[in-house]
Amino acid sequence: MTSGSAAAGAAPVSCVAFRADGRRLASGSHGGGVLVQDTSDPARPTRLTELAHRSAVLGAAFNPAAADLLATGSADGAAAVWRVVDDRPPAVMKVLGGHPAPVTAVHWMPDGQHLLCQLGDGRAAVWHAFGEKYLGEVGDCLRLDISAGGLVASVGSSGMVSVRDLAGDPNPLAARQAPAAEACAWSPDAATLALARRDGAIELRTPQLDPIRTLRPGTAPLRAVTWSPDGRYVIAGGYDGTVLSVDATDRVLWRHIDPAIRPRSLAIGGRAVAVASFGDRPYLLDVFSGGYSRQEAGEPSSPSVAFRDGMIVADDRVVTAGPLGDRTVIVEHELPVRAVDALADRIVVTAAHQAIRLIRLDPKAYEVELGVTLRAPEPVRTVALLGSAEATVVVAASYDFRLFAWTVDWTGPPVGPRLAGEFGSGVATLQRLDDQRLTATDHRGELVILALGADGALSA
Numbered sequence: 051m052t053s054g055s056a057a058a059g060a061a062p063v064s065c066v067a068f069r070a071d072g073r074r075l076a077s078g079s080h081g082g083g084v085l086v087q088d089t090s091d092p093a094r095p096t097r098l099t100e101l102a103h104r105s106a107v108l109g110a111a112f113n114p115a116a117a118d119l120l121a122t123g124s125a126d127g128a129a130a131v132w133r134v135v136d137d138r139p140p141a142v143m144k145v146l147g148g149h150p151a152p153v154t155a156v157h158w159m160p161d162g163q164h165l166l167c168q169l170g171d172g173r174a175a176v177w178h179a180f181g182e183k184y185l186g187e188v189g190d191c192l193r194l195d196i197s198a199g200g201l202v203a204s205v206g207s208s209g210m211v212s213v214r215d216l217a218g219d220p221n222p223l224a225a226r227q228a229p230a231a232e233a234c235a236w237s238p239d240a241a242t243l244a245l246a247r248r249d250g251a252i253e254l255r256t257p258q259l260d261p262i263r264t265l266r267p268g269t270a271p272l273r274a275v276t277w278s279p280d281g282r283y284v285i286a287g288g289y290d291g292t293v294l295s296v297d298a299t300d301r302v303l304w305r306h307i308d309p310a311i312r313p314r315s316l317a318i319g320g321r322a323v324a325v326a327s328f329g330d331r332p333y334l335l336d337v338f339s340g341g342y343s344r345q346e347a348g349e350p351s352s353p354s355v356a357f358r359d360g361m362i363v364a365d366d367r368v369v370t371a372g373p374l375g376d377r378t379v380i381v382e383h384e385l386p387v388r389a390v391d392a393l394a395d396r397i398v399v400t401a402a403h404q405a406i407r408l409i410r411l412d413p414k415a416y417e418v419e420l421g422v423t424l425r426a427p428e429p430v431r432t433v434a435l436l437g438s439a440e441a442t443v444v445v446a447a448s449y450d451f452r453l454f455a456w457t458v459d460w461t462g463p464p465v466g467p468r469l470a471g472e473f474g475s476g477v478a479t480l481q482r483l484d485d486q487r488l489t490a491t492d493h494r495g496e497l498v499i500l501a502l503g504a505d506g507a508l509s510a
Contacts, residue, residue, distance in 0.1 A: 071320070074087070078106075105126040107124050107125075146182060149169055196236070210225055233272065238280070250269040251264050265298075269366060270292045312476065323336070328492075358371075380409060388401060388430065406423070408423075
């Protein structure tokens with residue numbers, strides 16, 4: 051770990067955190083740097099200082115009881131507590147190491163003494179930070195949030211949402227199923243828990259996890275959620291680069307769409323919303339207008355691709371094939387379809403979040419002959435097909451950095467997923483050049499040509 055004023059190399063922003071007064075913003079990067087900015091005027095943030103871990107910084111949180119303390123967590127399993135004061139360089143106060151998995155987020159309890167380190171293996175480690183004392187863990191915890199009164203809400207891989215009072219009893223006070231939930235956030239008054247879902251909906255529940263209402267501001271799968279400071283609006287971020295604000299009556303106040311936005315992390319500070327990004331600085335938006343940068347209205351267009359005498363078109367969860375006016379349903383997903391591709395006028399692939407459907411159609415009709423369901427390790431931004439109708443290679447780009455590939459010969463089970471490549475700035479698009487080659491472009495415009503080898507593997 052290092053600190054000082056030298057700028058770290060440009061890298062995508064993984065996490066954002068405001069100081070309680072909203073006048074300081076810390077943002078951690080995939081390259082290991084943590085930038086601290088003055089956000090007194092959020093439309094014109096200025097750089098104050100920088101510190102660094104030896105690996106990607108995935109979590110950051112200012113201490114609620116001591117404004118000059120910042121916790122960070124990194125991909126190498128280390129968490130640290132820093133003293134960050136304007137008139138001198140940052141200094142490491144405590145290092146909490148030995149975690150068996152990357153520290154994907156850090157959260158302070160309201161007392162400012164206890165720190166929860168969320169881990170990449172689906173647990174959260176509980177520490178007394180200044181005594182460097184490990185106190186236990188919260189199991190089945192992919193995402194969590196802590197209320198102003200100290201209630202810990204967690205979303206688990208099993209589809210279970212739980213609420214705990216760790217100061218009194220480690221066992222849940224309440225636990226309910228919410229299979230599509232991706233993230234959670236307490237309202238400022240701790241009276242309502244918002245759950246962001248993969249189908250684009252936002253559930254509002256009581257602290258006992260009883261349903262209040264469900265908001266449906268769009269269909270983009272959501273990956274982060276928070277609240278405006280007055281508790282009137284829910285701010286949510288989607289995998290596709292959407293950030294939106296919606297009130298309790300389901301009225302969308304504003305919607306901002308930019309594929310370079312990476313809403314892995316959201317933070318509220320005063321009138322500003324900070325959002326992680328694929329650039330080297332976080333996005334800053336106005337809580338009540340979505341301003342500070344260009345806005346676009348509406349949702350992304352429906353995925354489509356030319357096929358035979360017509361098109362393959364995804365309309366929400368349903369994919370149809372054929373000419374205009376005479377279309378046939380060929381596949382239906384449980385979630386909105388975000389990517390489609392076709393090969394040799396015979397093979398069609400569709401992707402909805404982590405579910406990929408590969409189907410082979412009758413050569414003379416739009417009837418499905420065979421179908422295969424693939425499960426991607428991460429949510430899928432876009433897909434492409436290589437090879438032939440007899441031996442097909444499916445390439446999927448995640449919303450973050452990685453490419454995955456499967457080989458399907460239709461006579462046995464699929465082979466994969468294989469890690470086919472990893473980008474430094476996140477994959478933006480895939481484009482097939484021919485049946486053996488495709489291009490992959492990242493969010494900075496860097497382009498790589500990938501070719502299919504005799505063994506079915508991709509190489510740059």
